[in-house]
Amino acid sequence: MSCSPVHVQLISTKVSYMSLKSCPLPHPMFTGRTDIIQQMHMFFSTGHKRLSYVIYGVGGSGKSQTAYKFINEAQHPPEGQPRFSQVFFIDVTSKETCDADWKSIALSANVDASAEDAVKWLSEQKNDWIVIFNNADDPALDLYPYIPKCHHGNLIFTTRNPSLNVHASSTNGCLHLPMLLPEDALSLFWKASGNFDLDKEAAVQLLKVNLLNFVYVLQLISTKELGHHALAIGQAGTFIRQQHLEVKTYLALYHQKADQAVLLTHKDQQSTDDYKYAVFPTFDLSFEQLTPLAIKFIQIFAFFHHSNISPHIFQKAYDGRLELTTVNNEEKQNLLAAQDFLDQFTSPSPSPSSSFHLLKCTAVFTQLCSYSLLLFDVANNSYYLHPLVHEWAVTKMEDNVITSTQILAEHLLGLSAADTSIADVAYQRSLVPHLQPVLRGHTLMTTNNLALTLRSLGKFAEAEQMQRELLQKRQEILGPDHPETLITMHNLGETLHTLEKFAEAEQMQRELLQKRQEILGPDHPHTLISMNHLANTLDSLGKSDEAQEIRAQLDALKNLMSTG
Ligand SMILES: Nc1ncnc2c1ncn2[C@@H]1O[C@H](COP(=O)(O)OP(=O)(O)O)[C@@H](O)[C@H]1O
Ligand SMILES: [Mg+2]
Numbered sequence: 001m002s003c004s005p006v007h008v009q010l011i012s013t014k015v016s017y018m019s020l021k022s023c024p025l026p027h028p029m030f031t032g033r034t035d036i037i038q039q040m041h042m043f044f045s046t047g048h049k050r051l052s053y054v055i056y057g058v059g060g061s062g063k064s065q066t067a068y069k070f071i072n073e074a075q076h077p078p079e080g081q082p083r084f085s086q087v088f089f090i091d092v093t094s095k096e097t098c099d100a101d102w103k104s105i106a107l108s109a110n111v112d113a114s115a116e117d118a119v120k121w122l123s124e125q126k127n128d129w130i131v132i133f134n135n136a137d138d139p140a141l142d143l144y145p146y147i148p149k150c151h152h153g154n155l156i157f158t159t160r161n162p163s164l165n166v167h168a169s170s171t172n173g174c175l176h177l178p179m180l181l182p183e184d185a186l187s188l189f190w191k192a193s194g195n196f197d198l199d200k201e202a203a204v205q206l207l208k209v210n211l212l213n214f215v216y217v218l219q220l221i222s223t224k225e226l227g228h229h230a231l232a233i234g235q236a237g238t239f240i241r242q243q244h245l246e247v248k249t250y251l252a253l254y255h256q257k258a259d260q261a262v263l264l265t266h267k268d269q270q271s272t273d274d275y276k277y278a279v280f281p282t283f284d285l286s287f288e289q290l291t292p293l294a295i296k297f298i299q300i301f302a303f304f305h306h307s308n309i310s311p312h313i314f315q316k317a318y319d320g321r322l323e324l325t326t327v328n329n330e331e332k333q334n335l336l337a338a339q340d341f342l343d344q345f346t347s348p349s350p351s352p353s354s355s356f357h358l359l360k361c362t363a364v365f366t367q368l369c370s371y372s373l374l375l376f377d378v379a380n381n382s383y384y385l386h387p388l389v390h391e392w393a394v395t396k397m398e399d400n401v402i403t404s405t406q407i408l409a410e411h412l413l414g415l416s417a418a419d420t421s422i423a424d425v426a427y428q429r430s431l432v433p434h435l436q437p438v439l440r441g442h443t444l445m446t447t448n449n450l451a452l453t454l455r456s457l458g459k460f461a462e463a464e465q466m467q468r469e470l471l472q473k474r475q476e477i478l479g480p481d482h483p484e485t486l487i488t489m490h491n492l493g494e495t496l497h498t499l500e501k502f503a504e505a506e507q508m509q510r511e512l513l514q515k516r517q518e519i520l521g522p523d524h525p526h527t528l529i530s531m532n533h534l535a536n537t538l539d540s541l542g543k544s545d546e547a548q549e550i551r552a553q554l555d556a557l558k559n560l561m562s563t564g
Contacts, residue, residue: 032184192237
């Protein structure tokens with residue numbers, strides 16, 4: 001903004017409220033947030049001169065609504081004076097809306113001045129005003145010029161961008177808005193689906209009468225489905241009421257991907273407030289501003305579990321390249337695609353000796369966080385997506401890239417699980433939720449790594465099931481004598497032994513030994529390992545004579561090799 005020596009001195013300090021944009025009222029169905037609003041009242045009553053409060057979080061979670069509700073309560077207390085002398089409301093969706101709203105503040109003070117002059121004018125008003133910077137969702141818009149430079153006055157920011165917490169006047173003034181409490185989510189759903197006048201207890205009571213319906217409602221609003229997300233719950237309830245649907249039917253539709261996208265994109269023609277978007281379109285607003293690399297990450301995350309995501313997955317995947325054994329052609333293509341992807345993070349450019357540049361990767365995470373498409377989980381020191389953002393991510397791909405992105409995601413996970421050393425058990429544990437759905441996927445390498453990961457975590461039954469499927473696939477695709485097929489037989493034999501399924505282990509290990517003797521030769525290290533394992537299994541079966549015989553052969557072979 002250019003600075004002109006305006007008539008700030010001449011301006012009347014009387015504000016003409018006619019031309020001022022007022023803070024909207026909270027939604028007629030506003031529900032919950034009691035504790036948070038209580039905290040805000042306390043925060044703004046501490047007597048400090050400049051108080052500044054930042055509410056950040058996922059789009060549609062209720063940040064603006066919480067601010068409206070607070071202002072409404074603060075300005076209309078049951079008794080006493082309004083908390084603030086004036087309330088100024090600025091729409092910070094874009095620079096244009098922000099400038100326009102500041103200009104209208106200038107106008108209301110009877111002067112035709114720029115936004116900058118209006119900011120300056122307000123900084124000179126000594127009374128106890130508050131400015132609400134609403135929807136400061138564009139990380140590229142620098143808010144600093146719009147903040148009155150003085151030591152008094154109050155500010156509230158609502159934003160998707162956690163980085164705006166630099167504007168909070170203390171750590172108490174920084175709120176990551178959580179999803180609704182389960183009971184508030186239930187209460188909102190109940191109102192939206194047509195029961196406006198019931199209070200919370202009565203609503204719960206009524207739902208309990210129809211217990212089955214109650215169960216479906218609880219499922220619909222739960223963390224796994226609508227995730228206690230205020231906008232999603234309000235709109236689902238309204239839809240159910242208008243279409244005269246049963247909750248069960250809505251839930252069944254919701255579980256079909258195509259219908260789910262329609263439901264979460266639907267917005268009723270008749271508005272109940274000034275919020276313009278349905279759930280998915282509200283996320284689309286942020287998507288449109290992402291860089292291509294951040295878009296690719298969001299698409300990849302669609303095939304990860306929605307929590308426990310970390311840049312280390314990509315770093316480990318990069319390191320995992322080195323652990324690879326022989327692969328068939330199709331796998332090779334997929335692995336090359338995964339490596340190409342990872343090479344974007346090498347420093348300074350890809351080469352055999354280059355290393356993974358973690359900061360390049362975390363920068364993408366930070367970008368996604370600035371739109372609250374990705375959230376940071378302090379307790380687990382990892383990132384997560386709200387379940388609705390996770391569902392939405394799948395819809396942000398053209399049909400022709402869905403499969404390739406899924407294969408890429410699976411290979412990245414597979415590579416990152418390649419290091420199965422016990423030392424990394426904690427990391428492996430964090431990978432299991434991501435790898436589980438891969439069972440239904442395409443990637444043999446990932447399945448192999450997952451099976452080994454499960455085994456090192458002591459989940460032998462799951463590992464057995466996975467290794468059986470893998471063996472069958474490898475026999476079909478690679479053939480019964482391929483080295484990878486033989487390695488799978490070896491791994492499965494081991495797992496069966498651990499599970500004390502000795503008879504089946506014996507059968508598998510005999511077959512494997514025979515193949516290795518024929519294909520690799522009697523003195524190949526893999527053949528010797530197989531002999532040793534078979535001998536152990538025979539011991540467990542009480543066939544110690546044969547076990548001894550094999551061990552004697554083994555010793556003879558070893559002697560021969562050391563002397564030869
Ligand atoms: N506490 C709430 N009670 C009822 N509805 C809510 C609540 N919070 C949000 N909503 C609904 O979600 C919509 C979006 O809320 P808003 O506060 O604008 O989200 P954002 O977090 O993006 O600022 C509102 O228009 C309203 O319909
Ligand atoms: Mg908002």
